[in-house]
Amino acid sequence: xxxxxxxxxxxxxxxKALQSPLNLMAGAxxxxxxxWIHDPxxxxxxxxxxxxxxxxxxxxxxxxxxxxxxxxxxxxxxxEKEREVLRQRTQRMLDESPFDLWTRAGYLPDYMATFRGLxxxxxRVSRVLTARGELDAFTKEDILQQLxxxxxxxxxFVCERVSYLHILASxxxxxxxxxxxxxxxxxxxxxRRLSARLAPAFIPPIPSLEKRLAAVEEKxxxxxxxxxxxxxxxxxxxxxxxxxxxxxxxLLDCHKRDQCVVAQLGAFSDAxxxxxxxxxxxxxxxxxxASYMSDLVEQIVETERFVETLRPSMDGFMAGMxxxxxxxxxxxxxxxG
Numbered sequence: 001x002x003x004x005x006x007x008x009x010x011x012x013x014x015x016k017a018l019q020s021p022l023n024l025m026a027g028a029x030x031x032x033x034x035x036w037i038h039d040p041x042x043x044x045x046x047x048x049x050x051x052x053x054x055x056x057x058x059x060x061x062x063x064x065x066x067x068x069x070x071x072x073x074x075x076x077x078x079x080e081k082e083r084e085v086l087r088q089r090t091q092r093m094l095d096e097s098p099f100d101l102w103t104r105a106g107y108l109p110d111y112m113a114t115f116r117g118l119x120x121x122x123x124r125v126s127r128v129l130t131a132r133g134e135l136d137a138f139t140k141e142d143i144l145q146q147l148x149x150x151x152x153x154x155x156x157f158v159c160e161r162v163s164y165l166h167i168l169a170s171x172x173x174x175x176x177x178x179x180x181x182x183x184x185x186x187x188x189x190x191x192r193r194l195s196a197r198l199a200p201a202f203i204p205p206i207p208s209l210e211k212r213l214a215a216v217e218e219k220x221x222x223x224x225x226x227x228x229x230x231x232x233x234x235x236x237x238x239x240x241x242x243x244x245x246x247x248x249x250x251l252l253d254c255h256k257r258d259q260c261v262v263a264q265l266g267a268f269s270d271a272x273x274x275x276x277x278x279x280x281x282x283x284x285x286x287x288x289x290a291s292y293m294s295d296l297v298e299q300i301v302e303t304e305r306f307v308e309t310l311r312p313s314m315d316g317f318m319a320g321m322x323x324x325x326x327x328x329x330x331x332x333x334x335x336x337g
Contacts, residue, residue: 076144076148079145079148082152083148083151083155086152086155087112087115090111090112090115090155090158090162093159093162094111094112094162098203101203102165102203102206104203105203107203107205107206108165108206111158111161114154114268114269115155115158118150118154118268118269118272119151121272121273121275122144122148122151122272124276125143125144125147125275125276128280129144129279135286142290143275143279143289143293146293146294146296146297147272147275147293149297150268150271150272150297150300153304154268156304157261157265157307158265160257160258160307161258161261161262161265164254164255164257164258164261165206167251168206168208168209168212169206169207209251209255212251213248213251213252216244216247216248216251217248220241220244220245223237223241223244224237227241253310254313256310257306257310257313260303260306260307261303261307264299264300271296274292275292278292
């Protein structure tokens with residue numbers, strides 16, 4: 001739980017003391033009396049008493065619990081707002097074709113339904129913590145903050161998953177006449193969505209890594225044949241082969257990254273249920289729950305770091321894709337602060 005700086009706490013305590021109903025009533029009475037008898041003494045007395053009350057209230061930390069509670073609510077509201085922005089962005093990515101088709105056909109998990117389930121578990125945990133009078137406010141907020149962080153991490157990993165699938169699904173654009181390109185693309189999307197509703201079997205499955213690698217290998221083979229038939233172009237062909245070999249390495253790195261992301265995404269639901277189960281038990285050890293959650297968060301952080309180490313591979317692929325269709329995913333550090 002972030003701790004308010006001393007100067008901020010003092011300033012807010014002074015403001016609270018001066019704005020207290022009793023002090024405001026006394027001030028109104030003092031000013032009224034000063035105006036009625038045409039003597040500033042009552043107002044001066046009130047000013048001295050108000051200053052003394054502000055000093056006393058600040059020194060005794062009378063308003064500290066209220067100030068910290070207000071700060072907690074403000075921070076929680078801000079976090080919820082930021083999470084909602086991330087949720088909407090993730091939803092928009094999954095609503096794009098072909099990801100929406102794969103979800104309807106069952107080829108892709110319904111990630112947003114899972115997220116809603118995780119958010120509901122966090123809400124239930126919040127209600128359980130409210131009823132746990134033996135837990136201090138710091139422990140309760142720490143648990144909810146870690147669950148909130150895990151929700152954000154889940155959405156971030158979904159975005160990473162979408163970016164990888166976009167790489168697998170990407171194909172070289174087929175030249176079309178400018179007037180018909182947009183209409184044809186729209187008709188194809190509408191037909192595929194209708195097909196997904198009528199019969200998921202009509203939807204082509206998610207492209208596999210093996211097919212992408214095979215396509216790259218086949219292209220390398222053809223270029224080598226051309227180089228052998230046209231010796232004058234051998235140097236240029238070899239440079240092209242080097243580019244394709246680099247593309248193959250990047251694709252393997254991206255796949256390794258995606259495997260890690262998929263494994264982490266699969267663990268969220270069970271982890272949330274375990275946390276809720278432990279907190280709902282009639283007897284539980286708060287230290288054990290805190291230790292379990294710390295281990296979970298540490299594992300998520302390690303996954304995020306691993307994903308970031310392979311980001312150059314992902315960026316290298318995304319840079320070579322059609323800029324009008326590429327899904328741009330910001331680094332994890334920029335999403336979570």
